[in-house]
Each structure stands twice: as C-alpha cells, then as structure tokens.
Amino acid sequence: MTVAPAPALLQVRDVTITFGGLVALDSVSFDVGSGEIVGLIGPNGAGKTTMFNCVTRLYRPDRGSITFDGRDLLRVPAHRVAACGITRTFQNLALFPSLTVLDNVLVGQHHLLHADAVSSSLRLPTVVSEERAARAEACEIINYLDLDAYRNTYVRSLPYGVQKRVETARALVGRPRLLLLDEPAGGLNHEEVTRLGEQIRAIRDRFALTVLLVEHHMSLVMAISDHVAVLDFGRRIAVGTPAEVQRNPAVVEAYLGGQDEDGTHA
Amino acid sequence: MHQTAHYRDGVERFVPSPSEAVLLAALVLFCWKLYGGTENDAVAGLSSVVVVVVAWVVGVSLRAALNDMRWWLLLGFLVALIVPWLGANTFQVGVMSQVCVFALLIFGLNVVTGYTGQISLGHGALVGISAYIIAILSSNYGWNVFAAMTVGISVTTAFGFVLGIPALRLAGPYLAIATLAAALIFPPLLKLDTFEDYTGGIQGLHETRLSPPGPIESFLKEHAPSDAYQNDFQRRKFAEESYLYYISLAAGVVGLVTLWNLGRSRFGRAFVAVRDSEVAATSMGINVPLYKVTAFGISALYAGFAGAAFFLVIAFVAPESFDLVNLSINPLAYLVIGGLATTGGPVVGAFGYMWVPRVINKIATVSGDFDKLQGAMTGLLLIVVMTRLPQGVWGGVRRVNALSWQRLAGDSWAWAFQRSPLFWAGLALAAVVVVLIAQFIGTVWAVFALALLIVAPHDVWSGAGDVLRRLNPGWKRNASIQADVT
Amino acid sequence: METFFAQLANGASTGALYGLLALALVFIFRATDVVNFAQGEMAMFSTYLGWSISRPLSLSWIPFLGVDRHLNLLTWRPEVFGLPLYLGSENDGLTRLGYLVVLVVTVAIAFVMGALIERLLIRPSEGKNLLNAVIVTLGIFAFLNSLANFRYGPVPQTYPAPFRGDAVDFGLFKMSQHSLFALVVAAVLMIAVYVFFQRTKLGLGVRAAALNPSASQLMGINTGRMLTLGWALAAAIGCVAGMLIAPALSGISPNLMFGILLYGFAAAVLGGLDSALGAVVGGIAVGVGQSMVVQYVGSQWSDIIAFGLIIAILMVRPTGLFGAPAVKKV
C-alpha cells in the first residue's frame, strides 16, 4: 500500500534576508526530511549561519517561509523555537561561562520544566522532584558525551573542544526533533573528526533526531549526510545526495573559486 | 551552584585543610581565653586540646555528611539566634536588626544585578516607596501595620516591574543611569508641597515602635544579660530591641533561604543565562525580556520587604533616609564586595554595609590622626577588596576553602620565587618609601601608601625596579644570576 | 520675555559646565567603558590643588632668597622693555597670564593624577566584571571627598575667575564674562575632543583599545598606554570644568561636585555616552531645562523634571540623542 510521501520535517522556501545592502540569503529553498542528516555547506560568508539564525528565529527573513512539522516557524517567537523541537549549537560558542557544565546543560532543559517562581523559591516537593528528574537526564547526556569528568567545572576554564561538546549536550538535553549543528568539528584534529562523524550518526539513531549540519570538513559531511545543500553568496547553488553534489560543476566552481582543494580549513 | 571542595579519601580525610586549620587555631585561642582565667595553664591547655579534638571529629563526620556551605549557614544561624546576648548594648542589637533589613535589600539587588546582570541604582526608591506607603497607611489612616505592609510590598513589587521596563531597551551604563534617575526623583517628590499632608514633607513621619506581646516581653526581660541591663527600663529596652531583631532575623532568614532556592532553580539558571548570553538563552527557550522584568519584580519584592522591615525597626521615614548614596549606591557596592551572584555574598555585604563604617569610626576615634578620614578609609577598603578579590569576599572565602596544602605550598612557592628580581627590588623600594612616609609625614599617609602597594598591579613594581636598574646598570648582572638560580 | 532670555543665557552657561564634566565622562567611557563616579571628586580635588598654588607660595625654603619672599602666581606681571606680557588684569591684581599659568600647572597635575589613578587603581580590575571598576571609582570618590574635607575643611574657598568685568549686553539678555568664557572653553574643548577621537591616530588608538583590546594589541597598539591616556585626558578636562565651576558658584568646597556630577551624568547620557558633541549639547539642554523649570514651574520640580526627562528620552532613544545605536551580533 503506498501513501503520498510525508512532507519534509523542515521546509525552507524562498528565504531572503538582507543586511543593509548585503543580500545574505537570496531565495533559498531546501527540505530536511525526518530522520535525515542534511549537510549545509558553502564557502565562508555563504550564509550558512544566517540560515540557522533564520530557522531559530534570531533573525527575521525579509521574504519566504520556514515550516517545521507543518507549523509556520515565522509565527513562532525565538524563545518558543526550542519548545517546538529545534535546538542548536553555535559556531563561535555561546555557552554560559559563569555556570558549571551541569548547569549549562540544565539550562537546555529550561523549556521542559514548569516550576513557577514562588514554588521554586520555596523549593516545594514538586520542584524538588522536577529538578531531580532534570538533573538525572542531564547527567545521562553528560555521561553519554564523556563529560562527566567536568560536570562541576565552570565552562570558561575548559578547552575549546570540550566546550563544543558541552554545547552539543545542552542542545540534546532539550529533547529536540531537529538538531542544528554549526561547525561541530571546528578545532578538532583529523582523527577526532572521524570519531565525530560516527558520534553524530549514533546520536541521530539513539535520540531519533533529524540533523542539519553546517561543516567545512567535506569528508565528514560527505560521509554522514543523506542530502547536502550548497550555498554560495547567499544563493542555493546545488542540492542532492553527496555524490551528486560532488559532481555538480557549480559546486566545484564555487569551491575552487577561492578555496583550497578539499575545502577543509578550520 | 559552586564547586565543592575536594573530599579526600582514607586517613587524609582527617587532615585539616588550610582554612580549617586556621579555624581550629582560632578555636584553640578562644578556649584558652575561656579557661585561662579560672584554671591553671596546664588545665586550660588540655581542655582546649580536648575541645578542639572533639570539634574536629564532629567536623569531619559532618563534612562527609553535609555540603560545606550548608554547614556554615547552619552555624551562622545558630550564632544569629543568640545575637542579643552577644551584643554589649541595645545599640548593637539594633544595628544587627538593620543588618537583616539591608540584607533583604541586598538579596534583591543580587537577583537583578548579580544573577541577571542588570545594574540597578534605583533600589533605594523601591525601599522608600514600601516604607512610605506603610507609614502613611498606618499613621495617617490608622491601618493595622501588617495590612499596611501587605499593600506596601505589593505596590512596591508592581513598581519593580515598572522599573524593569527600561531594562528591556537599555544596556549597561544607560540602564544604570536611568535607574539612578529614578532614585534621584524619589526624595524631591516626597518633599513636594502637594504631597506634604501625606508624606510629612522634609520632617517625614514618625511612628511608635512595635512592642513585643506580653509573654515574649516578660521572657526576654527575665533572661536579659544581668550585667549589661541592670534596671527595669534597660531590660524593657532590651526586650523591645531583641523582639524587633528576631522579627527582622526571621525575615532575613526567609529571604536568604528563598534566594538560595531561587538561585539553584530554573529561574536562577535562566537569570545567569540571560546575563551571560542573551542569544544562547533565547535559543534555549528563555524569554529574555520576560526574565529581565521578572528579575526586577522579584528584586522589588525583596526591596519591599526591606522597606517594611525598615519601617518596623527604625519607625521613622524621611526623604533623607532614602538618599542616593546610602540606599542605592552603597548597598550595590557592598553587594559587589560581598560577592555577586552568590548566596553568602549578600550576607557578607549586609554585614559590611552596617559594620564597616562603624568599625572605621571606632578606629578613627581611637587615633586622632584618622578622625576626618573615615570616608577615605572606606574608599580604600572598597578599592583594595575590588582589586585583590575580584569575586568579592565570598569568592575569596570559597577559594581559600578549596585550597589544599599542596596548592598552598605550590602557590606560595610560585609567588615568592617565580617573580623577577625586578619585582622584589621595586617592592622593596616602595616599602622604603612607605616607611619614610610613616616616619616623616604621618601614619595615615603611610596607610594610604601601603594600600596603594597592595592594590597596584604587580608589573608596576617591576617597572619601579626597572627604574632602579637604569640608575645602577651593574645591578642587572646580579639579577640575572639570581634568576638563573630559581 | 526678558526673564525668558535671561534664564536661557543663565541656563546655557551652567549647562556648558555640566557639559564639560560630561565631556570628561564621555572620554573615560570611550576609553575604558567605565562610568566614572569619581569624576566630580577628581575635578574638585584638582581645583583645590589649583587653589593651593594660586595662594601666595612661601619661598622661604629656597636658600639666599630672604626669609619672607612669597610667590603669587596669580598676580604675576612680567614685562619686557616696559611692554606688559600679562594680558590684562583685574582690580584685585589678578593677571590673565597668572591665571593661565595656574590653569596649565593644575591641568598638568590633574593629567598625571588621572594617569596614576588608571594605572594603579583601575587597571587591576580591568577586563573583569565591569561593575568592579565602577565600584573602584566609587572608592576613589569616597577617598578624595574625605581627603579634601580633611585637608581643606568643609568651608567653601573663593576661587578666582579670570574675567570679572561688567556683564556683556546682548540686547535680549546679559551674560557675565565668566559665563561667556565658560561657554567658549566648553565649545573649544568639545571640538578638540571630537578632533582627537575622529581625526588623530592617537584618538583612533584609544577608541580601538576600548572597542577590542585583543585585536588592537595585535595591530601593535599599546592598549594599556591608550587607556592610561584616556583617563589622564579625562582628568585634565574635568579639572578645567572644576576650575570654571568653582567661581560660578559660591567657591570650591569638598561636597560641591557630586550634585553637579549627577547633572553631568544626565548630560552625558542625554547626549549619548560615546558622543563628545552630545555631551556638551546634553549639558546645555540640562542647564537650560533646569533654569526654565526653576523659573516657570518651581525649584522643587527641577530635579524631578530633569531626571524624569532623562528616563523618558532614554526610553525613546536607548543610547541617547547622539549615541551610536548598539549593535548586536550573533
């Protein structure tokens, strides 16, 4: 029995955004199907991070639409996006430096907790049990990402790579259905990048997620993505399976235009 | 929300850490003094040792069982309970009541400035609004004090939300000045002719102080320390002050516990998240504007309680009571000195706020030289604490508390031997200058110079040493030999 | 109408003085991002230093000069071949040259004082919590205030103005020579500060050091020196403000400046904490507004309306009238 193919989980349609005179995104459209890992690639300044910011509603696109699970995201305020099931990491780390790793991860659960100010300040039994459950879940993810050694350390004193993992933990603990990863491999060496690839797949399977991944490490993106969308100067120049994209002359042109051969640069 | 000190295993668990060693030494001294007067030295020494050993065994078992912070808070609470009997006179008890009053205000400031990072210089006005509403309702309209308090605190909280609205649009210094403006508007408003009938104008409003109910009064009178309070009048005064003290203490403890709970709940985390990164906070589902205003509201609730307690304890309100420096700037300064965004910091801050000027005053009257320089001493203290303890006193306590013997040894080794000889030369030069100042100009000025010595960044002294080297080129060779040795 | 213009002129000249203080605040804010609560006291203290050196200085400590020789800088009358070099004088013997010498010496002392304060007291709390540096300035405030009380006592000391002749008549209103002088100085300093920040390499360095210390360091800017310079120049400007404010009011006293500093804050914020033009315009606006309110509404209302307006204006323009809008980047 065949049914009509389910609509994609995230649908980006004709999204355009300009800063002053600069067209950062120019009618960009692509889909992210449920359960997929989709790579979003492009040279520096192509607009990848801007796309993330539009999806998480930190920016408001001038035109276009973004639909998540049938819901018009542009009508959702930025602080509700997490509750809709979208969480993210940041390219240049946006952790809370004066909180410990555990507290950083717990902030990721903010939208799942419901204690109000009065019962929180009296620490009523409901608050205690809610906090305990949240803590247990956070610790589980902290352990899963090998962060237990740092649980009570302030993040500002951690090495860059560890901080990146804390960001991932913080995003995962919010029980997202769509996880946006902005250059998770930044600052990692070759071996670690390979391990990261496996880890992203494992995360996808274990938490039943969909992943949208921005990355400059072509080998990583090509190895784990189901689909790849390519941006260049704000325009989407290609979309398809990794193999298709690699053969696309426009993509080769964009990357050879100013970048080194495999486009890897930290 | 803080790193607990490392717990060691096995026998090591019974070795006191440096901070604990200091506390134990203090305990030995205390016992020595306690017994020393009545017994002979051998007995006094023995009893001191016994007390300390018992204290230590209990301490170690408790250390394993309790988070160290709670242990200190409990101890502090027990001491707070007997404060009326520790104080020498009712004045000191009164000051302790005010410590509790201003602790409430500083707790509130901690929510908005410490956790959420919004500088508010307008909290004096909030305390004033609360105290004035209560005063007007109870003295002009004859309301019951507690009914008046309910109204006063609610209205103040509402005002707090209003004061929070600028926080949505203004950042950093602009917000500070906008709230400062709010604090500056408040006293002249009270003095306006239009409102004089209600506010009493410049004279303000007096109210009779709350007196304790019969049984409590007779209990307190009966148990007043007999050497300090001899006649019935003094005992009644003691009962009155103590009663107010316990009321403010209760309010302060409730404030402290709620602040602590709030700090480790989703609200505390959200407030800090807003302070650290608004963008990340938003993406984690935190409604940043809502939380900013909420922080102001909660903080105003504390300020409202502070105003109510202020009215109870002082029973007098006048425009001058709520002036900018005393009620808006100084509490914030002492919050930062105590330690922002901590639970213990505001308590330390409230103590400092009430006691530092008094202690300095005391020193000043002892030594004539310091008489007119109390302000300068307070200023120096602010500067020294801020530059040498950037996390505030509480942060310093935590750091010392987490220190192990190895760390202490390593750090002092590094401090003493891994500095350039230039630093030591410069420091020596500066020290000589200080001694010369003490000798020829005056002690006060030497104290100032000494403070400068403590405060100034260490590279300054290396710079001074550098000057010395230029004066005497041959000196450099010696220095480098020394540097090789270390 | 007459009173209106008189109040306008009056307000403008007080406002120019607020503006000068605001200019110093702006300077420090641009250089170190710190709101300097000690600015008023720094100005007050250096004005006192100026007052000290403008008194007859005993020279008895110099050998062979005779015991009772005194140097009075203010009445210094050098002449070359009978030509007076002292640029005119007032009836009490004060000469313009004398005043200028005192001014220059005092400003130089203030400059050094500002540099020392930054280097010794502010530097250790830099790069940490911004509030720490602000609390340090509060400490300096308390320190200088008490020191001045100790050294000079609470009684106001008269401080001379260089121009004290008849008020200048502009037809619609009259303005005292000192007020006019203050206006001119404020305008000149404002332009100088503007040129310094916008047109000189040094000013660019100071701005860069405040904006992005690490990047400026990489570009070879000695950021530490820039910050010290910022404080030093601010102290110098504040000193000029103090020396002009004292004669306009009842003289110099230790508690004179805090109230004026609050108006200086208002002026600086009104104009935008990062704008030199804004500081002076803001100052004049606050001064004029204040004297209008005193004249037409009642002096009780002056603070209420002044600071109420500040809040209102900030709500509409969050970085002041002339301030650059804050940019947020993700």
Ligand SMILES: Nc1ncnc2c1ncn2[C@@H]1O[C@H](COP(=O)(O)OP(=O)(O)OP(=O)(O)O)[C@@H](O)[C@H]1O
């Ligand atoms: N808030 C903003 N204001 C002005 N310009 C912006 C803003 N955000 C992004 N841009 C511009 O939009 C363009 C796209 O930036 P974006 O950060 O999305 O690129 P990117 O693809 O993520 O690049 P990279 O690989 O370097 O991270 C850049 O030219 C950038 O300068």
Ligand SMILES: [Mg+2]
């Ligand atoms: Mg990017």
